[in-house]
Amino acid sequence: MRYTIVFLYFSLALACFGQSTNWSLKVDSASIFSSPRFTDLNRDGVMDVIIGGGLEHQYTQHAVIAVDGKNGQLLWEAPSRSQLYTSALFQDITGDGIMDVFIGGREACFMSIDGATGEILWEFWKEKNADPRKAGWLNFFCTQWVEDQNKDGYKDLLVTNGGDYLALPNQKKRPAARIMILSGKNGDILNDVSFHEDRESYYAPHTIIDSEGNTKIIYASGGETVDGSLWSVDFTDLSKRKMKISKLLLKDEIKGIILNSILADLNGDKHDDLVVAHMSGKITAVDIANNRNIWQKEHEGYECYVTPSFGYFNEDKIPDVFTILAFGSFPMYSSFKLIVLDGKDGSTIYSEETGFNQYSPGVSADIDHDGIDELIYVHNTLIDQEKFTTVNQVRVVDINDNSNYFIGIVRPGVSMASSPSLVDSDNDGKMELIIGTSSLPMEGFDQYSIIESISLPYKDLNVSWPGYLGPYENGILKK
Numbered sequence: 001m002r003y004t005i006v007f008l009y010f011s012l013a014l015a016c017f018g019q020s021t022n023w024s025l026k027v028d029s030a031s032i033f034s035s036p037r038f039t040d041l042n043r044d045g046v047m048d049v050i051i052g053g054g055l056e057h058q059y060t061q062h063a064v065i066a067v068d069g070k071n072g073q074l075l076w077e078a079p080s081r082s083q084l085y086t087s088a089l090f091q092d093i094t095g096d097g098i099m100d101v102f103i104g105g106r107e108a109c110f111m112s113i114d115g116a117t118g119e120i121l122w123e124f125w126k127e128k129n130a131d132p133r134k135a136g137w138l139n140f141f142c143t144q145w146v147e148d149q150n151k152d153g154y155k156d157l158l159v160t161n162g163g164d165y166l167a168l169p170n171q172k173k174r175p176a177a178r179i180m181i182l183s184g185k186n187g188d189i190l191n192d193v194s195f196h197e198d199r200e201s202y203y204a205p206h207t208i209i210d211s212e213g214n215t216k217i218i219y220a221s222g223g224e225t226v227d228g229s230l231w232s233v234d235f236t237d238l239s240k241r242k243m244k245i246s247k248l249l250l251k252d253e254i255k256g257i258i259l260n261s262i263l264a265d266l267n268g269d270k271h272d273d274l275v276v277a278h279m280s281g282k283i284t285a286v287d288i289a290n291n292r293n294i295w296q297k298e299h300e301g302y303e304c305y306v307t308p309s310f311g312y313f314n315e316d317k318i319p320d321v322f323t324i325l326a327f328g329s330f331p332m333y334s335s336f337k338l339i340v341l342d343g344k345d346g347s348t349i350y351s352e353e354t355g356f357n358q359y360s361p362g363v364s365a366d367i368d369h370d371g372i373d374e375l376i377y378v379h380n381t382l383i384d385q386e387k388f389t390t391v392n393q394v395r396v397v398d399i400n401d402n403s404n405y406f407i408g409i410v411r412p413g414v415s416m417a418s419s420p421s422l423v424d425s426d427n428d429g430k431m432e433l434i435i436g437t438s439s440l441p442m443e444g445f446d447q448y449s450i451i452e453s454i455s456l457p458y459k460d461l462n463v464s465w466p467g468y469l470g471p472y473e474n475g476i477l478k479k
Contacts, residue, residue, distance in 0.1 A: 019407045022432065022453040023072025030062050031055055032436035032449045033085035035361075035419040035468035038069070039099040041115050046070045047425040051418070051436050052084035052103050053449055057165075064088075064103055064113060067451055069425040069432075076118025081125075082106040085417065086142045086204075087468055091155055093121065093185050102157065102184070104140035106165060108132035112187065122187040138175065139163040142204035142260060144474055146235075149181055149190050156190060157182040160219065162201040169225050169331060177201035179219060179238065195221055196243035199228060202258040206475055207235065211271055211289055218249075218288075222256015224279055224330040230257050232288065249286055250293075255279035259307045260469060264319045264477040266343045267294055272476060275321050275343075277304040279330070283321065283341060295346035302327050302337065307419075309465045310343075310477045311364030311373035313350065313399040318343040319464070319477055322350075322375055324358045333357075340375070340399060350399050356382040356390055361419040365431075366462040372400040373464050376422075378415035378435055379406070390414050392437050394454065408454045413439035421467030422456075429459040 034052030041048045046069045054063035063080030067073070084105035093100050096116055104110035110124040124140070125132045132138075138161055145155040162177025176198045181191040195201060199221035208216050215235040222228015230250035237245055250257070256279050263272040266285055273294060274286040281302040285294040302325035310319040322340040326333040336358040340350035362377030379395035382388075392415050397404045418436040425432050433454040439447060469475045 019457060020455050021408060022455050024450055024452040025065075025067055025072045025074065027053065027062055027065055027449045027451065028447070030060060030065070030449045031083065031416070031438040031447065032451070033083065033417040034103070034105075034436070035087045036421045036434045036436060036451070037088040037090070037473070038421070038423050038425065038434075039090050039115065041066055041075055041098060042068065043098070044070060045426070047423055048075060049434055049451060049453075050088045050101055050103075051451060052086060052088065052105060053436075053438075054080050054083040054105070055447070056083045056106060058082065063105075064101065064118075065451065066101075066115075066118060069453070072451075072453065078111070078113050078118050078120055080105070080109050080111070082109050084109055086140065087473070089143055089145060089157070089473075090115070091145070091184055093154055102143065104143065104159065106139050108137035108140065108161070110140045110159070110182070110187070112184075124182070124187050133164070133166065136175070137161060138177070139165060139202075141202060142469070144204070144206050145184070146181065146207065149239075150183060152183070152185050154184040156184045158205055158207065158217070160201050160203060160205055163223070164200065172226060174200040174223070174226065177221065179205055179217070179243075191239060191241070193238060193241050193243050196246060197221060197229070200226060200256075201228075202256070204260050206261070208263065208272060208288065218261065218274065220257035220261075222252065222279070223258060224255065226256050227253050228256030228258075230261075230274075230276060230286070247291065249274070249288065249291060250276060250284060252278050252280055252282070255303070259304065260475055262308055262310060262321075262470065262475045262477065264310055264343070266318055275308055277306070277308045277323055279303055279305070281325060283308070283323070283346065285343070285346060297341055297346040297348075299325050299339075303330060303333070305330075305359050307361045307468070309361050309364060310470065311340075311375060311464050312366075313340050313364075313373055313375070314342065315371065316344060320349060322362060322364070324354065324377075326358070338375075338377075338397070350397075355380045357414055357416070359417050360415040361468055363420055363422055363467060364463075364465040365422060366464070367396065367458065368398070369462070370400055374398050376420060376433070378418075378420055378437060380414045394420065394433065394435060408433075408435075408452070411437055411450055413437050413450075419468035422461075422463050423466065425453075431456045431458070431461050431463065
């Protein structure tokens with residue numbers, strides 16, 4: 001059988017955190033890099049789970065997986081030519097009252113899927129036997145909705161296409177990325193603008209509203225081994241293809257800015273500020289309204305490969321920042337460090353060496369109701385150096401009393417880039433923690449992934465950052 005449903009009903013008494021596993025779904029021949037997103041696909045009143053997966057450069061029948069949030073049963077799956085790693089967006093374009101799914105990933109893979117049936121509605125690259133790279137199309141990154149651009153009654157998609165998947169680590173000359181707007185209805189290209197500085201990009205653009213009510217696009221350039229910059233451009237100028245008048249917000253002379261930024265008001269001026277994690281290991285808070293740095297924290301010898309998250313980890317009302325740093329230089333890292341930085345000044349609140357191959361963002365919530373958030377992430381542990389064998393388990397870190405504990409089942413494999421997500425799927429006032437982890441072929445296991453729901457016992461849990469890119473799935477924190 002390709003799919004195995006495992007029901008595990010047990011309870012663990014752990015520090016102040018009782019929990020049980022609701023369900024888990026095993027998916028063969030898939031690797032999960034996407035973070036879970038939620039919508040009710042079968043009209044039963046329970047939020048279902050949609051997550052991307054698949055194998056790099058390989059066709060797979062189950063690149064998009066839709067899971068019944070009530071019992072873990074597979075609702076449907078959709079195929080892809082290559083791995084889908086973006087997190088899903090939703091919009092009903094079929095008119096049946098059920099949200100349809102929009103998701104993308106490697107090698108120009110981007111598609112819309114009928115949420116009710118799993119049928120592919122449209123694909124960006126339709127050629128089955130042609131290489132999209134030869135036509136200038138590279139990878140798609142996380143997407144954001146923008147208002148209806150072609151007046152067809154549907155929201156459209158803002159996305160970056162870039163990142164040459166065949167480039168060697170030290171290859172300096174790389175294809176320029178492009179910012180695109182795709183029709184939500186049929187995937188047609190509504191706007192396609194190459195980066196004005198002729199640079200590659202892995203950064204997902206996002207929109208902000210400035211103090212004058214104008215919409216701006218934040219985008220960035222560079223890669224793991226190539227320097228880059230952070231830019232802002234008026235949406236109207238982007239629509240007119242005037243990328244050259246973009247405003248420089250930040251430049252990194254060493255490596256690029258590849259991770260999604262996150263936004264919150266850090267200086268009390270009622271405007272969102274930008275927190276940027278550099279590949280070179282720096283973390284910078286940028287006052288966009290005044291085009292200046294609020295603070296910058298360097299971490300010598302480390303690089304950052306984990307999208308930062310927000311939480312409230314001290315007693316002030318300013319959101320703090322946490323991420324995981326990797327010691328070494330891409331693609332070789334020897335250790336990983338979890339850090340929490342004070343959102344006010346960038347000083348270190350918490351730091352510890354942690355896990356193995358840690359690339360998954362975390363979430364935050366005040367579990368024990370003491371006014372200070374706990375940090376929750378999937379912790380990978382190397383248990384056999386020679387066989388390169390790893391296991392993973394959800395870990396909770398209490399910054400307030402410097403304690404930590406594990407929840408859920410110890411499973412083979414890793415959480416590579418998939419963030420856990422907190423969601424009250426059935427509206428009973430209690431949160432479920434949804435995680436996606438994968439085995440690795442080199443570990444000697446069959447290739448498979450596990451999608452799991454862990455039930456949390458507390459009602460009215462105060463959640464600050466519930467999943468990848470926050471409460472609104474656009475990187476913005478509003479408290």
